[in-house]
Amino acid sequence: MTGSLRQRLTPTAGPPSWARATGQPRGHAVHLPRRRFHGVVVLAGVGFGLTAPFTALLVVGLGGPPDRAAYVVSSMGLSLLLVDLLGTRFVPRLCSRTALTISMAVFGVGSALSAVTTSWEVVGLARILQGFGAALFMGGGVVLTVRLAGETLRASAIGSFNAAWFAGVAFGPLGGGLIAATIPGPDGLRLLFAVCAAINFLGAGVAWFLVPRWRSPLPPRLGLPTGLGLRGRRIWAALTLAGLGQAVRSGLALTLVPLLGEQLGLGWVPLGLALFALSLADVATMHFGSAWADRFGRSLPLTLSLAWGVLVVIALATVVRDPVWFTVAALATGVTVGATWTLPAAMTVDLAADAGNAIAAYRIASDLGMLGGGLLAGLGIAAGGVPGAFAGAAVLLACGLLLTRTAGETLPPIPAAPPHSPATTPAAGPTVPKETSVPLPALEEFAALAANADITLTPARLAQAHATHSGYRADLERLRALPLSFTEPVDEPATALAWIAAGGRR
């Protein structure tokens, strides 16, 4: 036969190892892989985030000038861009378990390199190596996350993934500050990078055993992306916003804010505390803001967060001059950093015909943003010092407001419930205008449906079925909208057979 399946995602043959190990699937088996996956994501967040806000400080500590510190922070964008440019048909098609395991191992090697060097230039090279790991992780992880989510839950799925990651990342500044403070000067920072390496190596091992093994039905191929099918000013506006979001992260959160803290004379621990506050706000915004965006739209929350960011950055550039207000401002900055990360991603997926292509384009835009953010931060520092760079950031955020207006609201309309009408005489006319559209049940509800029918499927098979139905969803909605008579007797399939028997005549 021939069954056409829109198998947007096909698990490898046989159940994943965690299902095999436990024998028959259990009632909570569907939740278990997600929890474990998110556990690995949190661990990766810790591993990836422990050193991120301290990279610029290590560069300065090893004798590098502050503008070069900005370039080093953004140098990760080079490897991210390389992987995302050549790997749009490679990373998303890798076995998820392999991709995430290798990503953490590579990041660990980069961290170890920074730990043993006394040259800030080598830190830059190590940062590029870390970027390869991060690219693998984000590419593989986000694809897996989106594939498992229904059309109306994309933003919250991306938000949950990012939130799980940044829950780990949030620990980084505080934990990193505490670790770095154990040894004075740059050596404390190098110790921090060594601990980071160890955590990533541990995470790689854990990922190998806990990450569900998912693989695209398409074979991995290296090559420049082609035919992403992204056309129209709205989607390009969304992609530019995605780049802006990453620029905000690299240029503002990871460079300017830490450098300002250092210039204000904060020690590693208070600085870590302030950056921890930023991360907390970042994570909370991603998690709650994304869920809100799935219900009420993307445009309004993004507009508000960008406007808020303009005000906060102006404050950082002009009035924040003591540790307490610095910490408060860092907390406030986190709102904009979180919103500009997740919402443009959801907008891009909303507007693209294919989720995989959208994610690939989003990643490339983000990488360019990371590079651009560091570059602009460095130029800003060189031109006007750290306060001057903050002023430039405010201008960029204001530009983001215009782009948000161009992109417009992208959330797919959620079908409204039909109006209640008395169940008496039907309205005149022989057809039902449009049937109620019911959103695709969540994966967990698929499990309940199967259980209700006394059908036992492995979690992997269940997720595959869910992905299949997700792929068909739009067409099925159209099918449901075709009018059918309800005032005439239903004699199918007799009518169809009579048509055939009559040679296609009526």
Add this chain to the structure above:
Amino acid sequence: MSAPVTDLADATATELLSRFADGTATPSEAVEACLARIAATEPGANAVLTLLADRARARAAESDARWQAGTARPLEGVPYGLKDIVATAGIPTTGGSALYRDHVPDTDAVLAARLADSGGVLLAKLGTFEFACGGAVNKTFGPVPNPWDPTRTTGGSSSGSAAAVALGQLPLAIGTDTGGSIRIPSAFCGLTGIKPTYGRVPRHGVMGLSWTMDHAGPMARSVADCALLLEVISGPHPLDPTSLPAERTRFGEALTRPVEGMRIGRPRGYLEAEMHPAVAAAYESALTELAATGVELVDVELPTVDLAAVAGWWIIFAEMLSLHEGHLSGIEDRDEMGASLLGAAPFVSAADYLRALRLRPLFQRELQSAMSGCDALVTPGMTALPPVISPAMTSDLGDREVPWLDAACRTHVPFNLTGSPGLVLPSGTVDGLPVSIQLVGHPRDEATLFAIGAAFQRRTTHHLRRPAVPTAA
């Protein structure tokens, strides 16, 4: 003196019958030629699941006698094969599955009985995707490689039927078609195959997948052979209440019918929207050749044909679940692609299934409207070249790859839903691999398709190209 037996393996059924009639060959010689070709190509071809050499030799001897006695029947002495989901009394019928490896039916399927009664010589039971719904990688019996390129699939699910006929193991084979399973492997292997009108061939004794979408039909190396075979197996039967209440038609008479002036509709939309550029270019060339037969090509619209495909799949999902519900408990032991279909089936609601059934007349009326004033439609027989064999195959569309069933079934499954006949014809090559066109007819009007197809094959030689025959492994 008869021709060398190796020549007989490459002969069509029509040519064999002609030679039997004029005494230049005998059924026994034809059977030996086919057995020699099978020996030369198996096990590499992996098309044959059960070889019935002794039984075939005995039947061929009886046919020799009938030809000598002047009592030959329509298919007297012609070797043929059956897809292994067609029941054969006393002969294993596996369904391509380990679950039925030792299953031996005690009665013939109606079409198998008709073939035997018409004098055909059953030579082999042929490979299939598991239960006609698996993928190319059959875990129990192995994949059937495409004779034109063994790294690629024959398509399916009538995979063994296609490879066997293409290699000259047999001149005729029976396939079944729920979403393209006769037409896709025929197209991929350079054969002529027809999915007849729904109900034209009784399906009693054929393992079902979707009772409102399943069809059985011929796969051969020429239009004339398809007409010959369909003539034998068609007609109503009391054991199949869905069989079409139309008496047998002499399809062979249509082969010489003039086609000049016939109008053939070309629906350019969904059915041509996603094609590999080289396959699309070959399709355009084929249409030029088709027009050279004297037919007139006119553009027609099928605005909701994409939804017909969705409706078709929803029906298949629901009905395959009903038929294969008992296999859900061991779903992970099934072949991956079939398991992926069966796993998705429980989540099709009864309301959606019934809606799809009730919408079928809508699509039929749309097709009727599009074909008004036309004798047939023409569509691509394939949108991409056969994919490389793997558990989860993809088709290359030039700028991207898509799941192979999306590409392969695109031009076929809508006509399973409407029940219309569809004939695929070899129409050229791309990168050394055959490509095909499809003619879609009015219900019950296979004769017109045969007329147009025969005219096309009189003017072209695409159907005469054969893959190189590999040596014995």
